[in-house]
Amino acid sequence: xxxxxxxxxxxxxxxxxxxxxxxxxxxxxxxxxxxxxxxxxxxxxxxxxxxxxxxxxxxxxxxxxxxxxxxxxxxxxxxxxxxxxxxxxxxxxxxxxxxxxxxxxxxxxxxxxxxxxxxxxxxxxxxxxxxxxxxxxxxxxxxxxxxxxxxxxxxxxxxxxxxxxxxxxxxxxxxxxxxxxxxxxxxxxxxxxxxxxxxxxxxxxxxxxxxxxxxxxxxxxxxxxxxxxxxxxxxxxxxxxxxxxxxxxxxxxxxxxxxxxxxxxxxxxxxxxxxxxxxxxxxxxxxxxxx
Amino acid sequence: xxxxxxxxxxxxxxxxxxxxxxxxxxxxxxxxxxxxxxxxxxxxxxxxxxxxxxxxxxxxxxxxxxxxxxxxxxxxxxxxxxxxxxxxxxxxxxxxxxxxxxxxxxxxxxxxxxxxxxxxxxxxxxxxxxxxxxxxxxxxxxxxxxxxxxxxxxxxxxxxxxxxxxxxxxxxxxxxxxxxxxxxxxxxxxxxxxxxxxxxxxxxxxxxxxxxxxxxxxxxxxxxxxxxxxxxxxxxxxxxxxxxxxxxxxxxxxxxxxxxxxxxxxxxxxxxxxxxxxxxxxxxxxxxxxxxxxxxxxxxxxxxxxxxxxxxxxxxxxxxxx
Numbered sequence: 001x002x003x004x005x006x007x008x009x010x011x012x013x014x015x016x017x018x019x020x021x022x023x024x025x026x027x028x029x030x031x032x033x034x035x036x037x038x039x040x041x042x043x044x045x046x047x048x049x050x051x052x053x054x055x056x057x058x059x060x061x062x063x064x065x066x067x068x069x070x071x072x073x074x075x076x077x078x079x080x081x082x083x084x085x086x087x088x089x090x091x092x093x094x095x096x097x098x099x100x101x102x103x104x105x106x107x108x109x110x111x112x113x114x115x116x117x118x119x120x121x122x123x124x125x126x127x128x129x130x131x132x133x134x135x136x137x138x139x140x141x142x143x144x145x146x147x148x149x150x151x152x153x154x155x156x157x158x159x160x161x162x163x164x165x166x167x168x169x170x171x172x173x174x175x176x177x178x179x180x181x182x183x184x185x186x187x188x189x190x191x192x193x194x195x196x197x198x199x200x201x202x203x204x205x206x207x208x209x210x211x212x213x214x215x216x217x218x219x220x221x222x223x224x225x226x227x228x229x230x231x232x233x234x235x236x237x238x239x240x241x242x243x244x245x246x247x248x249x250x251x252x253x254x255x256x257x258x259x260x261x262x263x264x265x266x267x268x269x270x271x272x273x274x275x276x277x278x279x280x281x282x283x284x285x286x287x288x289x290x291x
Numbered sequence: 292x293x294x295x296x297x298x299x300x301x302x303x304x305x306x307x308x309x310x311x312x313x314x315x316x317x318x319x320x321x322x323x324x325x326x327x328x329x330x331x332x333x334x335x336x337x338x339x340x341x342x343x344x345x346x347x348x349x350x351x352x353x354x355x356x357x358x359x360x361x362x363x364x365x366x367x368x369x370x371x372x373x374x375x376x377x378x379x380x381x382x383x384x385x386x387x388x389x390x391x392x393x394x395x396x397x398x399x400x401x402x403x404x405x406x407x408x409x410x411x412x413x414x415x416x417x418x419x420x421x422x423x424x425x426x427x428x429x430x431x432x433x434x435x436x437x438x439x440x441x442x443x444x445x446x447x448x449x450x451x452x453x454x455x456x457x458x459x460x461x462x463x464x465x466x467x468x469x470x471x472x473x474x475x476x477x478x479x480x481x482x483x484x485x486x487x488x489x490x491x492x493x494x495x496x497x498x499x500x501x502x503x504x505x506x507x508x509x510x511x512x513x514x515x516x517x518x519x520x521x522x523x524x525x526x527x528x529x530x531x532x533x534x535x536x537x538x539x540x541x542x543x544x545x546x547x548x549x550x551x552x553x554x555x556x557x558x559x560x561x562x563x564x565x566x567x568x569x570x571x572x573x574x575x576x577x578x579x580x581x582x583x584x585x586x587x588x589x590x591x592x593x594x595x596x597x598x599x600x601x602x603x604x605x606x607x608x609x610x611x612x613x
Contacts (some may be wrong), residue, residue, distance in 0.1 A: 035400045086578065098400050099348065103533065103577050106526060111570035118563040223522070227411070230404055265419050271410035279405045280393050 002235060007260045008253065015252025016152035017207055018264055021225060022232035023245040024203035030176040030239035031196040033094060034084075034101045038109035039204050039229050040222030042072060045112060046208020047217040048120060054127050060264050061129055065151070068205040069130050076201030079108070079284065080194055088193075116219035126216040148210035156245055157184045159199065163241055168195065176239045225270065229274045237285025246287070296597035307569030310446060314439040324555055326442045326510070330503055330546035333449035334524075335531045336456050336540070337499035341492045342529075344459070344468035347395065351406035354413050355383040355497045359504025359509075360519045361417070364430040367509075372436060376444065376505045383501025384494045386585040391493040395486065398475075407522060421516060429515025436509055444506045452499040456540050459495075468492055523566075532575045536583025545584045 025039045053059040053067070066116045073124045084106050091097035130144040163169035175182050177178050182189050207225075211217065235241030251274070258270045310329075314322050338352045359379035366375055390409065397405050421427050435441075459465040467488045472480035479485050508514050512589060529549070535546025550569070555566040 035404065037404070083574065083578065095399065099346075100577050100581075102348075102400055102403060103529075103573055106529075107570040107573035107577075110526065110572075111567050114563040114566040114570070118567070152516075223411075227408060230408075263423070265423050268415040269412065269419055272408055272419075274413060275408045276405065276412060279397060279401055279408065283397065283401055 002138065003260075005031045005137070007256050009136070009139055011066070011253035011256030012249060013141075013149045013252070014256060015247075015249035016149045016156070017211060018228055018232050018252050019156050019245045019248025020152045020207045020210070021205055022236065022248050023156055023241060024207070025226075026233045026236070026239065026241055027172075027196045027203075029233060030241065031172060031179075032084075032097060032101075032193055035098075035105070035230075036200070037102065037105045037226055038112060038202075038222075040224065041109045041112035041116075042075075042204035043208040043225050044116060044203055044217065044219060044222045045210065046205035047212035047215075047221070048116060049205070050123075050209040050212045051125055051127055051217075054129065061209050062147075064204055067207045068209050069202040072205030073129045073202040074196040076197040077194055079201075080197045084193075084197075085239045088190075099130040109226075113132045113219050113222060120211075122217065122219060123128040124216045127212070129213050131214075140212060144213040148213050152207070152210055155203065156248075160242060160245060168192075175232060176241075200209065200232075217219065226272075227275055228271060231271065231278060234275075234278050234283060235286055237287055239286060240287065243285055243287045247285075254286035306603070311602040314442050317568035320436060322438060325550065326438070326445055327555075327579050328548050328551045329442075329445045329449040330507060331424055331528075331531055331551055332543050333445065333452045333503050334528050335341060335535070335543035335547055336449075336452040337496045338458055338528050338608045339532055339540075339543060340452075340459060340496040341489070342532065343456075343542075344465060344472060345489055345492060346472035347398075347489065347493075348403050348529065348544070349493075350408040350522070350525045350529065351402055351410035352496075352500055352528050354410035354520060355387070355494070355500035355524065356507070356524060357410075357417075357516070357519035358383055358386060359501035360514050360515075361430075361504075362501075363508045364432055364514055367432055368434065372509075376448075376502050380498045380502040380504035383497040383504075387497035388494045391490050395493060402496035407525070410520060410522065410525060414516050414522075417516040417520065429513060431520075432508060432512045432514070435512055438510075441487075441506055441510050445503065448499060448502045448506065453540065455495065455499075459492075459539055464488065464491070471536075527569065530569055532583075533576050534572060534583055536585030538582065539585035539589075542583055542585040545588070 011181070019105065020038065025036055028034055028036050043270060049068050049071070050061045050064045053064040055148070059067075069289045084101065087097060087100055087104070091100060130142070130147060133140050134143050134146060135141075136146070146253055161169075163172055171187050171192055172195070174185070174187060175189055182192075208217075228251070232244055232247045234245030235251065236245070255267065255271055259267050262270070310325075313325050317325070325402075334352065334356065338349065342348045360378045362382055363375050366378075370378070394405060394409070395404070421429070456597030459468070467478070467483045467485075470481070470483055471485050471488060475485050506521065509520070511518075531546040531550050532543060533546075534549060535544065551569065554565055557568065576583060582589075
């Protein structure tokens, strides 16, 4: 019984981070129909930023969280203006824009990964922060995991409420539904793009900080997280923000249970297998449209 | 007029002859650099058979290289080398044919990330197999053929892939593929069997990386899943293709030569700089040179004889003529 509870709890905690990662990825896909394959590298940069601030300046990750969020958001806005704005203006068709932006994101991920290797080396890193073990209804769990789970859930819900309840959120939802129509209705679509980039990049950076509190990380951690984010986004439905939230927790549970039942060596194999099956058979997601 | 008709065949014959003589006269280092260039030309050209003609950008092309390398490593010294090379190619065609049937229904960005996912899936499955079932990390290949021998094999495969791409480009089949790139639905409405055409192109494009993987495994003499299924191989194929210009058959030749020379000068001492440079080059091409270097070459005024070599081989204008 305890073992089951432990696996489920681990799955939920993982799911919280997955949801956060996927939400950010889905925001850019939903509003602009672009797939950010550099999403994992943003997470990696967030993790390294938290690591350096903690080991050099003794800054608590809870504080560096804010700095990383602001820094990542600014980076997102910078990237948007330098690369995507000119591309948007020049591209004649959506297909061309999608292909070009995919290449740009690929380039960014290669550049970021190699900058990290060049400056910080290729080895695995970690630090200890709030690693006290707490017993939650008899199940042992470290405090940093619980804390990161709580922050992740709060941020996910905050983002969900922002999108569902505010005027900006309404505009974002409208752009997700039909961009061309939004332009005609007087919505500043470009502004929505910028907001999506900022929120998406910030969430990836924050996810990196949260992961760094209890996971080892390296410059090569990006791709697996990008793939996980893709799985969650596709499961929940591309452009379906609420769906990503739920799908994040589902994937966290499934991979936690799946790994517990088979062997840790199969973790990557299982997650890629889920990915392939989902793209092939459920490319529209498992929840349908009205979520 | 008369002179011009001879320029192209003569130039091509001269290039061929010098390529044939490389191992005899050049140093080992030069030979291995040219061998690398030929390898990339073969990889990129075969990638273009699907991606360049139909617009289906695959990030899993490197997986075929890995499958070829692993196949040859498993049967080395059991079967003769030429048969191994051929079988490696055929096995990749078979894999592509099986995988391609469901995968090619997926379109656009989904297809791109799906191919990446598939190649990573193969990689991690092999890692699991090597570590947990065979109890090894990789394979060491002993008594491999000489550099000269491998050079000629890669040269043959590379020329075959260029010839294949060229013939497809000039055929009805090529037109069908290019119509898929322009508008798949319209092509189908006009009677093109898009599913079949894509399927064939995918299978053909898998033949060459399989054979190249078989030869290159002999060159590397040690292989493990992480190196032969490195997604960077597939990324580099894509970047090389875009650098050269994906609408041109001679694009890969320009792109592969540039990038291999760049990698020779940077890779050994600053591998990360090389990768960063690749990323920057890719951004630069997308932003400023969407037609690639071959596109640039066709626009600027180059001396007549150089232009004649490349002219009409493969320019997009040619498509309108056909």
